[in-house]
Amino acid sequence: MGNMVKLIVDGTELEVEEGTVLLDACLDHGIYIPHLCHLKGMEQPPASCRLCFVSIEGIAHPVPSCTLTVREGMVVQTDTNAVRGLQISALRLLLSVHDVDCAHCPANKKCALQKIAKFLHIGLKAKGLEIYLKEPRVVQDHPLIDYYPNRCVLCGRCIRVCRAQNGLPLMSFAKRGFDTVISFYGAASTLGCKTCFACLKICPVGAITLKTPNS
Ligand code: SF4
Ligand code: SF4
Ligand code: FES
Structure with missing residues (x-):
């Protein structure tokens, strides 16, 4: 097992192997983030469905969580208004x-x-x-x-x-x-x-x- 990093998602501390994709880290810990195009373990995520947004402390706009790997000290919110707004728009487009x-x-x-x-x-x-x-x-x-x-x-x-x-x-x-x-x-x-x-x-x-x- 590689080095572990600690991050906070929705107020809960997670300890996750370095290099893990943020979306996978959340899903593996029972924190659901809507997603369609992500495939665990596949390189170069297409990030095309625009559903898996999260807010990260220090970053102005929500970011697709399938495009990031976990970092020590990262503070993540999966349920801000901005995140939900983007997810609802993406879903309506699909529907x-x-x-x-x-x-x-x-x-x-x-x-x-x-x-x-x-x-x-x-x-x-x-x-x-x-x-x-x-x-x-x-x-x-x-x-x-x-x-x-x-x-x-x-x-x-x-x-x-x-x-x-x-x-x-x-x-x-x-x-x-x-x-x-x-x-x-x-x-x-x-x-x-x-x-x-x-x-x-x-x-x-x-x-x-x-x-x-x-x-
Ligand atoms: S939804 Fe369409 S693109 Fe996605 S796996 Fe099914 S057939 Fe392929
Ligand atoms: S028809 Fe219903 S069950 Fe089938 S792909 Fe669409 S939403 Fe899913
Ligand atoms: S899972 Fe589709 S953009 Fe991240």
Whole structure:
């Protein structure tokens, strides 16, 4: 075990191994911070979901906790108004392009988006939100897997585990802006998928599903 550092999170002292990502340190100690794109142990966090903000003493603006490692004497607040404001904005943005139909979704009751919405006291069908959905509703190009763009939160976790598992990712982001989706490379490169399905397992929502016989 490496050197330990002490920090204070929401008034509680934590003792954590040096080099630990702040988000992991909090989660490991039962302090929940909303997050979608972070993957423990993976280098270069994309910090793309903009949910895991915390306030740090001495730093003017909230910072994504997945981009920091713990420091001796760090004083962290996970629940300031500024933090919650940023998290709610990020969540509303995600919900504005989300097809909320939990009853028909395989992620129902284990979905990270449901958990985050509950934690932030925001209904999944947020009031006053205009919803923009993509077409097609389901992409069925892959021989084994279906992809639901309107459930995808574009966290990129699937791409990163696919790369870790297969040496190079068999999937990537495609298109830009509002139209961004996950795209699988040609069917020839999906032979390894049969014994893998790491993307399906790591997806925090229900955007990747096993093909059903009649889907
Ligand atoms: S991904 Fe989550 S929030 Fe979206 S429909 Fe599925 S269970 Fe509901
Ligand atoms: S398919 Fe799932 S894991 Fe991949 S980017 Fe979308 S939400 Fe994230
Ligand atoms: S988990 Fe930190 S920005 Fe997504």
